[in-house]
Amino acid sequence: xxxxxxxxxxxxxxxxxxxxxxxxxxxxxxxxxxxxxxxxxxxxxxxxxxxxxxxxxxxxxxxxxxxxxxxxxxxxxxxxxxxxxxxxxxxxxxxxxxxxxxxxxxxxxxxxxxxxxxxxxxxxxxxxxxxxxxxxxxxxxxxxxxxxxxxxxxxxxxxxxxxxxxxxxxxxxxxxxxxxxxxxxxxxxxxxxxxxxxxxxxxxxxxxxxxxxxxxxxxxxxxxxxxxxxxxxxxxxxxxxxxxxxxxxxxxxxxxxxxxxxxxxxxxxxxxxxxxxxxxxxxxxxxxxxxxxxxxxxxxxxxxxxxxxxxxxxxxxxxxxxxxxxxxxxxxxxxxxxxxxxxxxxxxxxxxxxxxxxxxxxxxxxxxxxxxxxxxxxxxxxxxxxxxxxxxxxxxxxxxxxxxxxxxxxxxxxxxxxxxxxxxxxxxxxxxxxxxxxxxxxxxxxxxxxxxxxxxxxxxxxxxxxxxxxxxxxxxxxxxxxxxxxxxxxxxxxxxxxxxxxxxxxxx
Amino acid sequence: xxxxxxxxxxxxxxxxxxxxxxxxxxxxxxxxxxxxxxxxxxxxxxxxxxxxxxxxxxxxxxxxxxxxxxxxxxxxxxxxxxxxxxxxxxxxxxxxxxxxxxxxxxxxxxxxxxxxxxxxxxxxxxxxxxxxxxxxxxxxxxxxxxxxxxxxxxxxxxxxxxxxxxxxxxxxxxxxxxxxxxxxxxxxxxxxxxxxxxxxxxxxxxxxxxxxxxxxxxxxxxxxxxxxxxxxxxxxxxxxxxxxxxxxxxxxxxxxxxxxxxxxxxxxxxxxxxxxxxxxxxxxxxxxxxxxxxxxxxxxxxxxxxxxxxxxxxxxxxxxxxxxxxxxxxxxxxxxxxxxxxxxxxxxxxxxxxxxxxxxx
Numbered sequence: 001x002x003x004x005x006x007x008x009x010x011x012x013x014x015x016x017x018x019x020x021x022x023x024x025x026x027x028x029x030x031x032x033x034x035x036x037x038x039x040x041x042x043x044x045x046x047x048x049x050x051x052x053x054x055x056x057x058x059x060x061x062x063x064x065x066x067x068x069x070x071x072x073x074x075x076x077x078x079x080x081x082x083x084x085x086x087x088x089x090x091x092x093x094x095x096x097x098x099x100x101x102x103x104x105x106x107x108x109x110x111x112x113x114x115x116x117x118x119x120x121x122x123x124x125x126x127x128x129x130x131x132x133x134x135x136x137x138x139x140x141x142x143x144x145x146x147x148x149x150x151x152x153x154x155x156x157x158x159x160x161x162x163x164x165x166x167x168x169x170x171x172x173x174x175x176x177x178x179x180x181x182x183x184x185x186x187x188x189x190x191x192x193x194x195x196x197x198x199x200x201x202x203x204x205x206x207x208x209x210x211x212x213x214x215x216x217x218x219x220x221x222x223x224x225x226x227x228x229x230x231x232x233x234x235x236x237x238x239x240x241x242x243x244x245x246x247x248x249x250x251x252x253x254x255x256x257x258x259x260x261x262x263x264x265x266x267x268x269x270x271x272x273x274x275x276x277x278x279x280x281x282x283x284x285x286x287x288x289x290x291x292x293x294x295x296x297x298x299x300x301x302x303x304x305x306x307x308x309x310x311x312x313x314x315x316x317x318x319x320x321x322x323x324x325x326x327x328x329x330x331x332x333x334x335x336x337x338x339x340x341x342x343x344x345x346x347x348x349x350x351x352x353x354x355x356x357x358x359x360x361x362x363x364x365x366x367x368x369x370x371x372x373x374x375x376x377x378x379x380x381x382x383x384x385x386x387x388x389x390x391x392x393x394x395x396x397x398x399x400x401x402x403x404x405x406x407x408x409x410x411x412x413x414x415x416x417x418x419x420x421x422x423x424x425x426x427x428x429x430x431x432x433x434x435x436x437x438x439x440x441x442x443x444x445x446x447x448x449x450x451x452x453x454x455x456x457x458x459x460x461x462x463x464x465x466x467x468x469x470x471x472x473x474x475x476x477x478x479x480x481x482x483x484x485x486x487x488x489x490x491x492x493x494x495x496x497x498x499x500x501x502x503x504x505x506x507x508x
Numbered sequence: 509x510x511x512x513x514x515x516x517x518x519x520x521x522x523x524x525x526x527x528x529x530x531x532x533x534x535x536x537x538x539x540x541x542x543x544x545x546x547x548x549x550x551x552x553x554x555x556x557x558x559x560x561x562x563x564x565x566x567x568x569x570x571x572x573x574x575x576x577x578x579x580x581x582x583x584x585x586x587x588x589x590x591x592x593x594x595x596x597x598x599x600x601x602x603x604x605x606x607x608x609x610x611x612x613x614x615x616x617x618x619x620x621x622x623x624x625x626x627x628x629x630x631x632x633x634x635x636x637x638x639x640x641x642x643x644x645x646x647x648x649x650x651x652x653x654x655x656x657x658x659x660x661x662x663x664x665x666x667x668x669x670x671x672x673x674x675x676x677x678x679x680x681x682x683x684x685x686x687x688x689x690x691x692x693x694x695x696x697x698x699x700x701x702x703x704x705x706x707x708x709x710x711x712x713x714x715x716x717x718x719x720x721x722x723x724x725x726x727x728x729x730x731x732x733x734x735x736x737x738x739x740x741x742x743x744x745x746x747x748x749x750x751x752x753x754x755x756x757x758x759x760x761x762x763x764x765x766x767x768x769x770x771x772x773x774x775x776x777x778x779x780x781x782x783x784x785x786x787x788x789x790x791x792x793x794x795x796x797x798x799x800x801x802x803x804x805x806x807x808x809x810x811x812x813x814x815x816x817x818x819x820x821x822x823x824x825x826x827x828x829x830x831x832x833x834x835x836x837x838x839x840x841x842x843x844x845x846x847x848x849x850x851x852x853x854x855x856x857x858x859x860x861x862x863x864x865x866x867x868x869x
Contacts, residue, residue: 201569
């Protein structure tokens with residue numbers, strides 16, 4: 001009986017480990033992420049009962065091994081809703097890194113269980129190990145950190161060598177949001193005049209950037225645009241140490257990843273690390289914090305960009321249905337207004353100027369600014385409805401801009417549907433920002449489809465604050481797939497659907 | 509037991525399209541039990557062995573997962589060699605012949621072909637000289653003109669204006685895709701485009717631009733004997749037939765709308781067939797190639813040759829694709845690309861030369 005209870009707990013541990021290893025992989029192997037997500041899942045609805053059962057089973061197991069079985073069963077089954085076959089954005093991939101992590105986790109767990117058995121407390125100890133699977137994954141992540149750092153530094157060293165060999169003009173872009181879009185625009189504006197390679201998609205950390213250098217930096221590249229993201233102080237400083245930008249830009253500051261930074265001033269400081277050693281600093285000074293920063297930078301050339309001020313060094317202004325680009329107050333382009341955040345356009349143009357693209361070449365390319373995938377990209381659905389795909393966005397300013405895009409595409413009679421799980425990684429302001437945005441969305445839309453449980457309460461609260469007569473019908477669904485099914489069944493030609501953010505399926 | 513290889517990718521603007529061509533060939537060979545070795549040539553000039561079952565999207569962010577790094581050794585006993593371990597020295601992969609599916613330089617301009625020659629690997633498609641000629645629009649046009657084939661004026665963009673009237677179309681002199689092609693109203697615009705565009709920096713050619721002209725294409729297969737495909741007329745959008753129209757949003761050329769065996773005025777079809785036959789030998793075509801023509805009214809001109817066309821012009825053949833591939837592989841072995849000779853280098857000159865110092869004095 002005792003042996004069977006220990007074996008049951010070990011099996012439950014294996015099942016639980018698989019879940020939290022997925023989270024570790026999806027969350028960039030950051031220690032702490034398994035526990036953070038475990039708490040989110042176990043706190044939801046019926047999972048609370050299951051969690052209580054698991055805890056009770058472990059606590060009572062010293063009295064009777066039967067209680068141990070109950071605990072093991074609860075851990076094996078729960079949390080409900082967590083995908084058994086993760087699919088979005090993809091399944092668990094058994095990379096060497098994940099295999100190492102799984103092995104270290106399992107060995108540590110078995111050692112603890114073995115010690116428990118030796119000391120005569122096999123059943124409760126095995127039950128506790130099963131229950132604390134996310135903690136074990138986090139501990140293994142922390143323990144493997146130095147090893148991963150060493151491995152990464154070898155890869156980084158060869159990336160640095162390659163970068164020095166190809167010797168392109170390096171541009172670095174960071175910002176709380178708008179990085180990928182600005183990078184795409186800048187690459188487009190430069191492409192006709194110089195051989196340019198942007199880092200792909202959102203490959204913006206140490207691993208992503210060194211991989212981009214290894215796999216994308218074609219010999220003969222003249223300009224390399226590196227997108228740089230940060231989860232905390234010191235990360236960008238480490239990136240610019242080997243991927244040294246001559247031109248560095250900050251697109252915007254917002255409450256993104258606030259849970260890791262604490263406050264927005266810390267975000268500004270962390271982003272400003274990008275200017276170490278740069279010759280040209282490009283900033284969107286429409287943000288007062290960046291305007292203040294522009295005045296303090298010890299960089300030889302500071303380029304102030306704006307979407308509102310004509311007297312900025314580079315300004316991208318909306319004039320009716322025209323986009324007017326000014327360089328030092330002089331009009332260099334006047335093209336049809338694209339559906340773009342003009343601050344990003346201004347920063348991208350400033351970058352193109354800084355790497356020596358002539359004004360007329362920038363002006364010519366500006367007329368054909370590309371749509372960025374998953375960022376307010378407009379497509380037609382199989383139902384005939386128009387979809388605005390903004391599924392990669394998770395920041396308040398972008399979410400509001402997306403509502404405007406939806407409104408622009410709306411027809412008088414048609415439905416205006418917003419499908420969203422809300423924004424994440426906003427730390428202490430997450431609930432407030434989601435509620436505030438949901439109020440705007442509920443006023444702008446005819447239907448608001450709230451996806452998942454992560455931000456459900458805040459979104460419903462925000463929507464509820466809108467006057468009854470103006471408020472969208474609110475529908476809550478469990479998953480993105482359910483939301484898509486709802487859209488299929490309820491929309492048609494003349495309707496417009498805004499998909500605002502999409503969370504990976506390890507989010508509740 | 510050696511099996512065929514498929515080579516695709518390469519540091520080219522057409523890297524992505526080449527992957528699609530390569531995967532189609534690999535999948536077809538695998539389906540017919542030929543067990544191909546898939547050799548992926550990365551954008552940064554690295555080589556990897558990959559699985560034939562991969563999809564194009566697996567390459568979208570770079571080298572796909574589980575790719576095995578290889579070194580490409582040019583020289584006697586060379587080839588594609590795995591990294592091996594401390595105890596095991598790897599031997600080159602056994603390859604009977606390689607299906608080259610690269611588009612654009614350096615996989616279609618003779619660079620890769622030369623390296624394969626040096627490594628002693630048989631391959632499909634043009635040899636180094638044929639590839640280099642096909643990639644040089646100026647040289648190819650002059651060869652056709654010299655043989656009396658109908659061609660439009662084509663000149664190097666230099667200091668002075670073109671010797672013929674506009675409007676003009678300016679193209680990179682080297683390059684296989686439509687990237688970098690611009691239409692210019694007058695001579696000043698031609699010079700400006702050539703000066704500004706990164707794609708035209710290595711040399712540009714200028715031709716008269718005919719807005720009303722349509723494209724015609726004929727694919728050729730060269731083994732065991734020359735076969736021409738049906739004439740195909742791609743539907744043209746407004747203005748230049750762009751890279752995007754050709755490729756984005758589909759499986760290479762397969763998805764582009766086209767008309768097969770269109771009705772053509774007068775003797776156009778006959779002229780096209782005769783010219784394609786002549787180009788096959790003039791341009792040393794080998795494997796599958798595609799000859800592109802321009803049609804305006806009842807006039808037709810040879811425009812360009814594509815020595816390794818997208819999807820190997822799969823859509824233009826009325827035989828199964830595996831038959832096309834098998835023919836190419838048989839040709840790769842039956843018609844070698846190297847004919848090196850050392851006749852005359854028998855030591856006589858060396859023995860009678862005296863000392864090198866004496867020659868320098």
